[in-house]
Amino acid sequence: MASFGDDEKPPSPNAGSKDGLVTMAIPAYNRKDVGLTKDTLTAMVEIRATSSAAMREGLDLVAVLDVSGHKIESVKKALQFVIMKLTPVDRLSIVTFDSTARRLTPLRCMTQAAQTDLKAVVDGLQNGGGTDIMAGLELGLAVLRGRVHTESRTANVFLMSDRQTTSGDPREVDPGEVAVYTFGFGAGTDHKLLSDLANKSTGGTYSAVPDGTNLSAPFSQLLGGLLTVVAQDVQLTLEPNTADGDLEKMTVAPGTDYTTITDDKSGLITIKFGSLFSGEARKVAVNFTLRDSDETEEYDATLAEARHIYAGQKTRQSLEAILIVRTPNPSSPADAGAVENRSMLAEEVRRLHADTINAASLLAEAERLEEAREKIVDAQNAMEDIVLLDDGENMVNALRTELLQLLTFMESQELYNERGHPYALATVTSHGRQRTAARGDEGEVISLYATPRMTAYLEQAKSFEENPKEPVPTADDDVEEEIS
Numbered sequence: 274m275a276s277f278g279d280d281e282k283p284p285s286p287n288a289g290s291k292d293g294l295v296t297m298a299i300p301a302y303n304r305k306d307v308g309l310t311k312d313t314l315t316a317m318v319e320i321r322a323t324s325s326a327a328m329r330e331g332l333d334l335v336a337v338l339d340v341s342g343h344k345i346e347s348v349k350k351a352l353q354f355v356i357m358k359l360t361p362v363d364r365l366s367i368v369t370f371d372s373t374a375r376r377l378t379p380l381r382c383m384t385q386a387a388q389t390d391l392k393a394v395v396d397g398l399q400n401g402g403g404t405d406i407m408a409g410l411e412l413g414l415a416v417l418r419g420r421v422h423t424e425s426r427t428a429n430v431f432l433m434s435d436r437q438t439t440s441g442d443p444r445e446v447d448p449g450e451v452a453v454y455t456f457g458f459g460a461g462t463d464h465k466l467l468s469d470l471a472n473k474s475t476g477g478t479y480s481a482v483p484d485g486t487n488l489s490a491p492f493s494q495l496l497g498g499l500l501t502v503v504a505q506d507v508q509l510t511l512e513p514n515t516a517d518g519d520l521e522k523m524t525v526a527p528g529t530d531y532t533t534i535t536d537d538k539s540g541l542i543t544i545k546f547g548s549l550f551s552g553e554a555r556k557v558a559v560n561f562t563l564r565d566s567d568e569t570e571e572y573d574a575t576l577a578e579a580r581h582i583y584a585g586q587k588t589r590q591s592l593e594a595i596l597i598v599r600t601p602n603p604s605s606p607a608d609a610g611a612v613e614n615r616s617m618l619a620e621e622v623r624r625l626h627a628d629t630i631n632a633a634s635l636l637a638e639a640e641r642l643e644e645a646r647e648k649i650v651d652a653q654n655a656m657e658d659i660v661l662l663d664d665g666e667n668m669v670n671a672l673r674t675e676l677l678q679l680l681t682f683m684e685s686q687e688l689y690n691e692r693g694h695p696y697a698l699a700t701v702t703s704h705g706r707q708r709t710a711a712r713g714d715e716g717e718v719i720s721l722y723a724t725p726r727m728t729a730y731l732e733q734a735k736s737f738e739e740n741p742k743e744p745v746p747t748a749d750d751d752v753e754e755e756i757s
Contacts, residue, residue: 277419280380283331284362286425291585294323294503295549297593300579303617306598309566315526316595317620318511319556320581322503322549324725327752329551330502331426332363333380337413341371341404342435344458344488351488352395354737355431357745358496358730359383364426366416367394372403372439374412380420406434407441410453410470417451425585427502427548429454430477431495432470433488437463448474450506452547454495456711457695459484464695468702475532476547479702480711481695491711493734497727498708500748501551504583511542511559511595512578519563519574519599526558528624530705549583552724555707556620559595571600619665623721626652626672627704630679634697637689645689649680671721675700678714726751 298319307314336355338348352367359365364380365387377394381387410432417428428451435458443466453474455467464481471477480491513523525533525542532545546555561576578592629652636645653676659669679700682693696712703710709722720728729751737745746754 277376277379277416278421280333280416280420280422281364281382282422283364283382283426286331287328289328290587291328291504291583292588294328294586295320295507295581295583296323297579297581297590300593300595301616302597303621304597305604306600307563308603309568309599309601311521311565312563312603314561314563314576314597315617315621316559316561316576317556317617318509318559318579318593318595319554320507320509320546320549321554322551324552325503327756328503329500330505330548332359332499332502333417333420333426333428334359334363334499335366335368335380335413335416335430337368337370337409337430337432338398339371339404339406339409339434339436339458340369340398340401342458342461343400344435345398345400347458347488348433349395349398350738350741351492353392353741354489354734354745355492355496356383356388356391356395357737358493358500358748359388360748363500363748365391366413367391368409368413368416369398369401370405370409370412371401372405374405374408376412376416380416403439404434404436405440406432406438406466407443407446410443410446414446414448414451418449427499427505428452429499431456431492432467433458434467435459435462437461438466444469444473446470448477450475450547453477455479456482456488456491458482458488460691462695464698468698471702472530472705475545476706476708478706478708478710479699481699481713482711483692483695483713486713487738489734489738490731493730494709494711494723494727497730498550498553498724500751501724501726502548503551504549504585505547506584507546507549507555508582509544509546509555509557510580510582511544512580513540514575514577515540517575519566520561520576521564522562523577524560526560526624528627528705529557529707530702550708550724551726553708553722558620558624561595563599566599568599569601571598573597574599615661615665618659619661619668622656622659622661623668623672623704626656626675627701630675630697630704631701633679634694634701637683637686637693637697640686642683642686642689646680646683649676649683652676653680668721726755
């Protein structure tokens with residue numbers, strides 16, 4: 274494997290304190306209290322990145338481009354937009370692949386001179402033959418692993434393909450700690466493969482780019498996140514309290530797709546989120562099974578302690594206790610505090626929704642389309658009975674739209690294979706990672722995970738598609754706009 278070590282030296286990283294860039298909310302619970310006999314409880318732990326992007330990590334991006342297909346002009350235009358958004362603190366390398374992979378440029382700081390050079394490189398892209406996705410991904414990762422300058426820099430790959438791979442199994446490639454964002458372009462793509470590659474990486478997502486849409490929209494949305502990374506190597510640890518005798522078992526509820534490590538001896542659970550964009554949140558539901566208590570009176574039971582950590586923080590974050598009242602006369606679950614109950618319900622609805630879409634898509638892939646449709650219709654009916662307020666109601670409306678769109682794509686097996694399958698894959702990865710992923714409906718439906726910068730970049734990309742000669746604001750211009 275190639276080793277480069279010729280990445281340009283970027284400007285010095287931001288020297289300000291990184292403390293307080295990620296905070297943890299007080300845990301929410303699905304019940305106000307529990308009994309003294311054996312019982313269960315679910316708690317929701319939420320961490321959130323600051324909404325300010327004034328302090329951000331430098332972006333190291335390798336664009337890995339499939340030049341074996343017929344979408345080369347759309348790829349060129351999308352990459353031109355990316356180049357114009359980057360600043361000298363950001364670095365970009367371009368790798369292409371057809372039957373072989375080539376690095377066209379090292380990681381270069383995006384000065385005006387570099388932008389001019391890379392635009393010329395992009396303009397010169399030409400179609401080739403064969404589609405060796407594995408070679409392209411390996412070369413892109415090698416560019417990042419060979420970096421000399423890594424302090425306060427976030428490493429990412431954009432991998433775009435519109436064909437089936439013709440050599441090897443790219444799933445065998447280890448992305449390490451690099452986030453791999455994949456884009457499946459049109460009906461001839463191996464969407465499942467690209468989804469698997471994104472899901473294997475820490476924090477990466479898969480985006481579907483249907484025929485007739487452009488690549489600038491999904492590229493721009495993710496770029497809006499990557500140019501606002503405020504924390505890297507974000508982790509949540511959950512330490513069970515086994516000393517007091519209340520806790521029998523603690524597990525992370527299904528429905529979140531992050532690297533989760535459980536220590537067999539201590540029961541400590543570590544969840545790795547990767548990087549957090551400005552304003553992003555991560556919610557984790559934790560299930561607890563409680564033993565019979567020896568007490569006869571009401572008391573507070575500490576079940577676990579949660580702590581979050583991330584790269585560069587100097588002050589150790591304080592622990593957040595997960596505790597519940599145990600009482601001889603517990604309230605019924607329906608009597609739980611209204612506000613907490615709604616937030617817990619919203620999160621449960623979201624996770625069950627993602628599970629339903631995944632299950633329905635597996636049925637459709639097995640050509641059991643009628644059963645898949647029934648599952649979606651059942652979910653639609655159940656969603657009609659759910660009433661949440663404010664942000665919760667916006668979320669439910671977005672979920673209803675997803676179900677309706679997927680049902681539309683299930684009118685025939687052919688339509689599902691072309692549009693429904695990639696739509697479902699992108700939806701599942703988006704909910705699993707709690708990060709936006711493109712599906713071809715950007716700007717038309719509520720995006721649950723889009724940050725303000727992502728939304729702004731999407732609008733800028735649309736304007737760029739309509740008039741590529743108009744200047745595009747740089748990321749520095751965007752920060753100034755936000756501050757003003």
